[in-house]
Amino acid sequence: MHIQLKNIHKYFGSVHANNDVSLTIEPGQILGLLGENGAGKSTLMKILSGLICKDNGEILINGEEQNLNSPADALRLGIGMLHQDPHDFPSMTIREDLQIWNQRSDRTRTDATDWQALMNIQEDLGFNLDLDGSVGDLTVGERQQLELARLLWLGVELLILDEPTTGISALQQEVLFSALKKLAGQGKTIIFVSHKLEEVKELCSRAVVLRKGCLIGEREAPFDENDLVKLMFGRQITRTRTAHARTRDVCMSVQNLNIEDFRIAIENVNFDLYAGEVIGLAGMEGSGQRQFLQALAGMKQPSSGHIRFGDEDLFGRNCYEYQKRGIFYVPTARMEEGLVPGMTLEEHYILSDCEKKIFIDSRKSHKTTEERIQRFNIKGRSATYSEELSGGNQQRLLLSLLQDPAQLLLLENPTRGLDIESTNWIWSILRERCQAATSIIFSSADLDELTFYADRILVFFSGRISEPLDSAGLDEERLGRMIGGKDWPK
Amino acid sequence: MRKNRGFINFLFRISGILAALLFTALVLVIAKANPWEAFGNILMGAVSTPIKIADSFVAWVPLILATCGLVITFTTGLWNIGIEGQISLGAIMTTWALRLLQDSGLPPVVIILAGILAGMAGGIIWALLAGVLKFYGGVSEIFAGLGLNFIATALTLWLIFGPWKRAGVASMSGTEPFDMSIWLPTIPGYRLSVWSLALAVASVLIVYFLLQHTVIGLRLKAVGKNYKAAIQMGISPSKYMLLAFVLCGLFAGLTGAVQVLGVYHRLIPSISSGYGFLGLLVAMLVDYQIVWAVPVALLFAALNIGGIQLPIMMKIDSTLSGVMQSALVLFFMLMDGVRKKMLKKEEDLSDE
Known part of the structure; x- marks a missing residue:
């Protein structure tokens, strides 16, 4: 599948999430899409998969301009996206979940659900999902496997993977990468969104870098890691190992x-x-x-x-x-288990205040909130709702509540x-x-x-x-x- | 721009009300009645004389009391369908206390207070039953409440036709009326009691303060919005959900007590008069904001009182008020949905 994006713009409020992005992707290519958090990678991919609408620009698929108004539109054209948060039905069995998707897709054959094809894909990718198990019981990694198998099963030609290696093991990653290479060899187009340089180095034949909504550079393999880091962050970053403070108590x-x-x-x-x-x-x-x-x-x-x-x-x-x-536990699912959607940052700080109080002291909570926002470098205001924050800021908020x-x-x-x-x-x-x-x-x-x-x-x-x-x-x-x-x- | 948007919001609200009126008019036309005449009758029935206005407030008191409780359970993410039963149990317990104490020679004030407290206790017990069934039996509060409503109705009927039946013959008109000395005193010439009105206003203030200015209120909100996160913040969801049930039961029991002490002065079969279910509508219509529940509950109460005229004047059933109330809620929510959708589109456009 030949994809051409022309001058894509997308705004969220005052944020220019995608600024005049133009990009061509050839069939059989594994394209790495790099960028730090909030660079606009996910936004661009959500536009391409029909989840959100572009404000401006054109999308050409195999040379024809297409309007992608919904994920179903995209799926019909053979575009499928593997999201960071799995899109599935936790209360169903895997078989039921797949049947729903099978019915939703217009690409499906009219005869009975083709379970054999799915089992073949599972085998191909080295997955081992029990079709009669409940989706809700799967781990995040397994749910991603389910999504990937499902997309391939529905006959997707362009596969978009948004940070697919988060949460899966080194071995699973190896299996995944070999499967992706195989798929690319079969002529499928793959876009691999990541901020992990090593993965991009290993997998991709070409990489483009987004920074602050703009496409600021592209490189062909083999990549120079330092060069890519400079493109992503505008400077080089190295980790410094600090002295450990561990005691014998x-x-x-x-x-x-x-x-x-x-x-x-x-x-x-x-x-x-x-x-x-x-x-x-x-x-x-x-x-x-x-x-x-x-x-x-x-x-x-x-x-x-x-x-x-x-x-x-x-x-x-x-x-x-x-x-x-x-002793405190901080879950990985921030919005689902850690933060309260529909509540402001200030309300979060009041709730996590350990002092036993009956009445809300709004002057004090205001002060605490401003202090913590500053200290933890959270991009938000005291009246911002937790769900409006980006992932990184949600994590900072979560830690600042401890x-x-x-x-x-x-x-x-x-x-x-x-x-x-x-x-x-x-x-x-x-x-x-x-x-x-x-x-x-x-x-x-x-x-x-x-x-x-x-x-x-x-x-x-x-x-x-x-x-x-x-x-x-x-x-x-x-x-x-x-x-x-x-x-x-x- | 902002002012403009406020105006647009207002237009949407008005159009929701207009659509509800149109729908009701359509129902009337189908029933071969003159809509103008019917609306006029309802309006006159609610506000034409001071007595009728006072009667609207008599209906407002139980409605706002029930809504007070429901706002708390909704905030905590609970569907307290069992409110009707909780009101009935409040009324039963009040009646029980009054029957027990009416010949004791205690001052009427003490007897009335005991009645109110017993009513609250009754409501709390019935609400706690729903809560316990939810947390220890795994029964959804909706089904638990529904079942408990039926039991409360059966209990009321059994008491009226059994142990508490009138001397001579039991009847649907209820138990023997209490002596006037232990009624909530009313304004002379009216059915409205200043005391029950004061209880209602105080309840609104308490609920407003609880939810806006206390840490407990904020915790209830947190449990309602995300109980898993609440656990991480050291808030026990089951504890706070039970608390919400207790608080709601308290207001429901108070509703029952006021109906016995101030309105019917005895236990009647349909003592809750559907105010619990109507309270659910009010709470949903105002998006669980207690401040807005005050005028909306008054409107609904006025519709109830105004509807009484219809069978007399036009031979239409008084349930037309119910049709209007439900239509209001449905169209209001519909228009709100449309408004939000348009607002989102407008935002997307203005962002460009």
């Missing part, structure tokens, strides 16, 4: 902990967490990290074991007891979907907290982030948890193999 001691879930069983976890220490959780999405973090926050009851904190055993207490002791000082922060994919700059910034804030003896346990799909920011790493593999590994001098290749289930002691 035990913050939390986990003994013989067993966590059972209908999907996964985690058995016999033992480790000591030191005050001021950062522990990273590595592993494929859905290997038990979420259950583990939730168990340590009292959000999910472990079936047996001890969680010793200070002089107490917190086993069996509810999450409010944990919160009272300064009580200070805290004893232990349990962060589920804290930098998921954020660009390097936001990631660095968030970690600088978290590091400050470690200096004040706050311990952190976080999960991440990014090996660099894990080895870089964690003092020790726990590797998860289908419910098994490794001994804590010191991240200093840890061989990343070995880590990758362990995540994939190799090199485990018998």
Whole structure:
């Protein structure tokens, strides 16, 4: 499929999200679309997939101008997008979900649903989804797999992937990339939206960079990484490893902990967490990290074991007891589980104020709000609604709501979907907290982030948890193999 | 530009009301009645004499009290369909307290206060039942409320025809009326009691203050908008949802108490008079903003009172008021939807 975008403009209020973007994409090409958060990548792709309408400009598909007024229009033309947030029906089984989409698409054959074709695609991509399982039970990674398989099944010719590797394991990523290369070889056009340079380097034959809504450059493979970084940020960024503040005081001691879930069983976890220490959780999405973090926050009851904190055993207490002791969990789904849509930033700060009060002290809350917005560099005002913020700013808001000082922060994919700059910034804030003896346990799909920011790493593999590994001098290749289930002691 | 938009919003509201009137007129034409005459009768029935105006306020009191409670449950994300039963239980408990104390020789003020408190307790118990069924039994509050409404109706009828039946013969007209000394005092010559009016106004102020200026109100709102996030903020959703039920039950029970003490002076079979369901309409119409519920509830109350004239004057059933009220809600919401859609388009255009 030959795609030509001509002078695309899109405004959101006063924000010029896409400014005169022109771009041609040849069939069989894997195009990398790079840019930091808020550069306008997602907007451009949403326009191309019919989810939002362009304000100005033309879209030519195979040389013909097309009006894309809805995702159904786009799908009819063979354009499918894999979104960051899965578009599916959590209350249905996978089979039902697929049937709905099958009926919605005009491209479908009139005869009965072609399950064999779908199974072939699954096999091709190395996915293993149980068609009679419930969509709601899938992890984010599995839901992305479902979406990808579904789009291919509906006969999509142009595949747009928006940050597809967030939340999936290194192995799954490998499978995905080989599948994408195969698809490109079959003449499908692929647009790969990402801010991860290495992925673009590995996968794409051409890359274009957006910055502040403008297309500011394009490069052919092989790419020079520093060159791309300069294009994306206007300057070079390097991570600097700061000194760790870890002590030998035990913050939390986990003994013989067993966590059972209908999907996964985690058995016999033992480790000591030191005050001021950062522990990273590595592993494929859905290997038990979420259950583990939730168990340590009292959000999910472990079936047996001890969680010793200070002089107490917190086993069996509810999450409010944990919160009272300064143990907080920050979920990865910010809008769904962390923030309240329809409430302003100021209202969020009032709610998270730990002081027990009956009446709202609007003068004080005003002051707090202004302070936090400044300190956490949130692009918004006190009367801004949380859902109006961009992803990075929502994450900053979420972190700024955490009580200070805290004893232990349990962060589920804290930098998921954020660009390097936001990631660095968030970690600088978290590091400050470690200096004040706050311990952190976080999960991440990014090996660099894990080895870089964690003092020790726990590797998860289908419910098994490794001994804590010191991240200093840890061989990343070995880590990758362990995540994939190799090199485990018998 | 902004002023212009305010005017457009106003136009949309008015057009919603006009559409509702047109629709009602159409219903009247189909029923072979003169719409002008009917509207005129309703208007005159509600405002032509001071007594009728006062009667509109008599209807306003239970309606706004029920709406007060419902605004709280809606804010917390709960559909408290069980409000009718909660009003009935309030009335039953008030009647029980009055029957118990009427011959005790206590001062009437004490008896009346005990009646009000008993009524509130009745409403709270019935609301808590719905809440407990939701949190411990996994029953949706909508179905729990619906079931409890039927039970409350059955209970009322059983009491009227059984243990509390009138001396001689039980009848649909209700239990034996109480002695005048324990009625809520009314303005001489009118059915309206200043006391019940004061209770209603105080309730509105309390709910407004609770939801706008207290941390508890904000927490209720947070639970209603995203209970998962509320958990992260240390707010227990089940605790605050139960609290919302309790508060709503309190106002519903008060509604029942006022109907017994100030209006019917006995327990009658349809003691809630549908004010609970009408309150649901009012709450939805004002988008759960208690301030706006005050005039809207008054309008609905006036329609109820004005409708009483219709069977006498035109031989049309008085339920026409109900048709008008529902049409108002439906068309108002429809126009609001259209307005929002147009506003969005306009914004998209002006952005260019």
